[in-house]
Amino acid sequence: MTSPSAHAVRQYASSTGRLTARMAIHAYGTNPQDWFSWLGERLPLAGRVLEVGAGTGELWRRVRHDGLELTLTDFSAAMCARLASVPGARVRRCVAGALPFVDGSFDTVVANHMLYHVDDPAAALRELARVLRPGGRIAVATNGLAHMTELRELGTRIGRPDLIAWRGFTAGNGPGLIAAAFSGVRVEEYPADLAVPSVAPILAYLGSMADEPLTEAQVAAVEGIVAERIAADGVFRVRKHTVLMTATR
Numbered sequence: 030m031t032s033p034s035a036h037a038v039r040q041y042a043s044s045t046g047r048l049t050a051r052m053a054i055h056a057y058g059t060n061p062q063d064w065f066s067w068l069g070e071r072l073p074l075a076g077r078v079l080e081v082g083a084g085t086g087e088l089w090r091r092v093r094h095d096g097l098e099l100t101l102t103d104f105s106a107a108m109c110a111r112l113a114s115v116p117g118a119r120v121r122r123c124v125a126g127a128l129p130f131v132d133g134s135f136d137t138v139v140a141n142h143m144l145y146h147v148d149d150p151a152a153a154l155r156e157l158a159r160v161l162r163p164g165g166r167i168a169v170a171t172n173g174l175a176h177m178t179e180l181r182e183l184g185t186r187i188g189r190p191d192l193i194a195w196r197g198f199t200a201g202n203g204p205g206l207i208a209a210a211f212s213g214v215r216v217e218e219y220p221a222d223l224a225v226p227s228v229a230p231i232l233a234y235l236g237s238m239a240d241e242p243l244t245e246a247q248v249a250a251v252e253g254i255v256a257e258r259i260a261a262d263g264v265f266r267v268r269k270h271t272v273l274m275t276a277t278r
């Protein structure tokens with residue numbers, strides 16, 4: 030199965046709101062260069078470029094793409110409606126595991142923070158290889174298991190371990206899965222953590238992850254724990270672990 034996971038359907042199928050709320054916390058990143066700009070500098074951008082699971086298209090709102098033949102896809106109707114406002118992009122609604130493109134259609138394929146939402150990432154990677162021309166490049170970004178450790182611990186402390194549970198495609202197993210369909214896999218880490226100065230962005234992030242909303246008691250518990258940490262350290266620190274993996278078809 031290469032369809033979106035049940036979690037991805039709940040998170041993204043009918044609204045862009047959860048993704049937008051979740052991305053907002055990265056404004057408190059400790060790297061002065063934001064993730065999209067860092068990623069854009071490293072992408073092999075030439076000719077025909079496909080992004081699968083493109084979400085709201087944030088990458089292409091920040092990275093210049095004039096001169097490219099850019100195709101953006103996502104399984105979610107809500108995301109595709111938003112992608113339609115990316116200047117110069119062609120938008121197709123489809124799942125990453127069954128792309129409506131003939132073999133060798135693209136010079137570069139990007140899968141940014143989306144393969145962990147696919148039931149069978151190995152099969153999806155084979156599909157991405159199929160639509161790349163021989164010698165074409167793939168760029169895949171994902172997180173490691175330690176990503177957002179402090180937020181996961183926060184969830185556990187308030188009795189909501191369901192809020193953050195990374196699984197599937199990670200910085201640990203990603204290179205091996207990519208190597209099964211591509212050659213010359215390279216891994217680069219984006220150096221950044223979060224230094225969050227107040228509780229609101231943390232509650233917004235946790236809320237975006239929750240299928241069941243946080244109760245009043247859980248919100249109060251988060252406020253207490255975060256306030257204590259900020260009083261001691263000045264900020265609430267959160268570890269990030271984000272990697273970019275590139276390879277050749």
Ligand SMILES: C[S@@+](CC[C@H](N)C(=O)[O-])C[C@H]1O[C@@H](n2cnc3c(N)ncnc32)[C@H](O)[C@@H]1O
Binds near residue numbers: 033141142143
């Ligand atoms: C975490 S968001 C990342 C969005 C975008 N790539 C970014 O980094 O801003 C994951 C996106 O993948 C999409 N998605 C999840 N599973 C998918 C699948 N099997 N096929 C296509 N899109 C999928 C979701 O709808 C969502 O927009």
